[in-house]
Amino acid sequence: MAKLILTHEVTGLGAPGDVVDVKDGYARNYLVPRGLATAWTKGAEKEVTAIRRARKAREIETLEEARAVRDSLQGNPVTVSAKSGDAGRLFGAITTAEIADAVKAAGGPSIDRRKIEIAQPIKATGEYTVQVRLHAEVSAKLTVTVVAA
Known part of the structure; x- marks a missing residue:
């Protein structure tokens, strides 16, 4: 299983900023090459908070x-x-x-x-x-x- 941070919304998987576990092939062949996700690292937590902040600004609040x-x-x-x-x-x-x-x-x-x-x-x-x-x-x-x- 690969641990990834979603950078874009993926239907059925999650929203930007979510940390998800997916199968290696799905991560390697689909999500990462299309720019929908990046590999999870300890330093990527800052990136996650930035993505969530940007999503919250775009999202319909209530x-x-x-x-x-x-x-x-x-x-x-x-x-x-x-x-x-x-x-x-x-x-x-x-x-x-x-x-x-x-x-x-x-x-x-x-x-x-x-x-x-x-x-x-x-x-x-x-x-x-x-x-x-x-x-x-x-x-x-x-x-x-x-x-x-």
């Missing part, structure tokens, strides 16, 4: 605030435009960063792209629903309409 953001997101669908070809097929796929930018452009709250979960890749025009994790106990379903540019 449950009530998270619920208010959820209601705002669910009540206001967003539109993303992308280049498309025949029959509405896109050249590429819609990314979480594009969705986060569309929410901000529509006057919504600033949300972290890593908190957006797309169930199936969005590769055609139409209307889609994506999940946004706002808080440990609150998530929102955001309606995204994809139109041809």
Whole structure:
């Protein structure tokens, strides 16, 4: 087992700053090469506190605030435009960063792209629903309409 410090959120494993034990292969082949985690050392405790402080500054503080953001997101669908070809097929796929930018452009709250979960890749025009994790106990379903540019 390898002991690691997460530097980014990993679904099903933990949040930035968490110290986790994972199998050696998972650490060596996935988490460390992608920059999602670093090896745990005694001197890394300072890094952990810095990561936690930065996360706390970005995070939605209270449950009530998270619920208010959820209601705002669910009540206001967003539109993303992308280049498309025949029959509405896109050249590429819609990314979480594009969705986060569309929410901000529509006057919504600033949300972290890593908190957006797309169930199936969005590769055609139409209307889609994506999940946004706002808080440990609150998530929102955001309606995204994809139109041809």
